[in-house]
Amino acid sequence: MTDNFNLLTDDQLDAISSGKLWTFHGGIHPPGNKLQSNQETISDAGIPATLVIPVEYKGQIPDLLVKVGDLVLKGQALSKVSKTLVAKxxxxxxxxxxxxxxxxxxxxxxxxLSVVIQTDGLDRSIEYIKPEDYKTQSPVELVEKIQQAGILGLGGAGFPSHLKLSSQNDIKLLLINGAECEPYITADDRLMQEQAFEILEGINVLEHILKPQLTVIAVEDNKPEAIKSLQEALSHNAHKDKIILRIIPTVYPSGSEKQLIEIITGQQTPYGKHPNALGIVMQNVGTVFAIKQAIIDAKPLTSRIVTLTGDSLKQCSNVSVRIGTPIQYLLDRYWVDSMALHEIIIGGPMMGYTIKNTAAPVTKTCNCILAPTIQEMPPAQPEMPCIRCSECAEACPANLLPQQLLWYSKSQDHDKLEAYNLQACIECGACAYVCPSHIPLVEYYRVSKAEIYTAKTEAKKAEIARIRHEKRALRLEQAKLERQAKHKEATEKRKAQLKDKNGGDDLIAIALARAKAKKSANQQTTEPAEESKPASKNSAVAYAIARAKAKKQAQQQNTETADTQNTNNSSETESATSDPKKAAGCGDYCSR
Structure with missing residues (x-):
C-alpha cells in the first residue's frame, strides 16, 4: 500500500494538466552528439552465427526448459518465471x-550462466496466436503475461516491469519517459518517430492495468520529429483526453526517474522510496512498445533497439538487435575502424561503462554501443587536489554534497557516507563533468557503495548465524528439559502402577529398604573380624609391608632347604665315584 500522505492530490493533478512544469536542482548541458545516429531509419542487425543468452539475473538462476542438443525456435521460452525473474x-x-x-x-x-545457441540462419519462429482483447482480461492476467514475455525496463535500469505494475492501488499518474537525456543515445528518439501509434497502444494497455487518473508522455525539446509523430498518433487515440504530451527543456539528467518526476509534478520522491509512494508509475517508451507487442501481438521480448555510434564506426545508426548478439559481431557488421577505436562504451559517455571483452552479448538493458576515437573522447586528465570550488554541489541533481562524500569515501567512513545520503547518488556523472580538478567522483562513490553493501551483507550473515546458534542452543536445552520431564513422568507412572498392583505398597521402596537393612547387618557382622586389621591408613601400609617381608623370608627359607638337599645328594654321588676300590670291588664281585 502507498502512503496516502505522499500521494498526489487532485489540485496537483490539475496543475500538471494545465501545463505547468517545475525544475530540479543542478543539471548540466553536455554536447548532445545525437545527429550522428538519428537520421537513418531503424534497420535489422541480422542473425549472428552464435547467440549467447544470459539466463542468470543478479545471482538467481531459473529453472531451464531446454538442454544441450535441443532445437529451438525464435520466441521459444528457455527458462521458467519465478517471483522476480522473467522468462528468457x-x-x-x-x-x-x-x-x-x-x-x-x-x-x-x-x-x-548462459544458453548458447548456434543459429541456423532461417529465423524460424514459434506460432504467435493472437490473444483475446486485453480489455476483457483482468490486470493480474495481463501482468502475468508481461512477466512471461520477459519484459524488463529498457531504459537501462532493467527493473522487472511486472513488479512495477503489480502495485495497482492508488495510482494517480502514469508517466511515460521519452526524455532520453544521455548524449549520443537516440534509440528512443527513432522508436518514437517510427512506432508512435504502437507506443500509444501500449499506453492504453497500461491504463487498463493501472487505471491512473492522468497519463503524461515526457519528451525533451531536442526531439522535434518524435514530438510530431506522437502528436499525430495521439490525435487518433480514443483516450487522448486522459493522455498529455509534455515537452520539457533539454537538460541532463532530466531523463532520470526522480528528476523527471520532479519536473512533471514538482514533487520529490522520498529517500528510500519508489515513485509509487507518490502514486506514480513510470515506464520507458521502449518498455511500453514491448508491452504492446506482448499483449496485443503475443510476441515475447527477443530484440531491442540499440544505438551504434562513435567516430570509429563508418556507419552510425539505430538497429534492431537480437538479444544475445555478440558485441564483436555488430562492430564487424558496421565497419569499425579497429586502428582508430579508442574504447568501447556501453551506454552513453556520462553513465556508461567500458568493456574489454567484445564477446559479451547484447542484453535487454543495452541501449547504446559507443565506439569513439581518441580524438573524440581523449583519456581523462590526471586527478588533482580538490580546490573546494563547490561546482560539484551546484551541478548535483540529487542535491547532495559531493565534496564531503569524496572525503568520507577516501577515509572509508561508512557511517558519515550514509549520514550524507550516498545511496541517493544516481551516478549521473554531473559532478565529475564540472570538476576543474578532474576528480573521478563517481568512481569513488561506486567503490564506497560496494564496500558498504559488502559490509552490510557480511553483518547480516553474521547476525543470521548468531540467531541460528542461539535458536539451536535453545532447542537443545528445551529438548533436554522435555526428556527429563518425560523420564520423571514415566517414573511416577510406574510407581503408581506398582502401588495399584500391590495393594498400595511401593515394592521398589520396600526392596530398597530391605537392601539397606541387609547392608547394615553385614557391616555389623564384619566389624569384629576387621578389628585385627589396621585401623588407619598408615597402619594398613605397615601391615602390608610386614606381610610382604614375612612372605619373602619364607620363600628364602624354602630356597635354602632345597639347596641343602641338593648339595648332600651331590656329595654322596661324588664320593662313590671317587673311590676306585669300591668301584672295582663292586666290579669284581659282580664278575664272580
Missing part, C-alpha cells in the same frame, strides 16, 4: 550447443 527466450532458431557460464555485459566482466 530464444531470439532466433537454431540448436542449443552449450549451457555454461559466459562473459556478461556488465562493468565487472564476470561470467553468468
Amino acid at each position: 527466450h530464444a531470439s532466433s532458431s537454431g540448436t542449443v550447443i552449450a549451457i555454461e557460464k559466459r562473459c556478461d555485459l556488465h562493468p565487472s566482466g564476470l561470467s553468468v
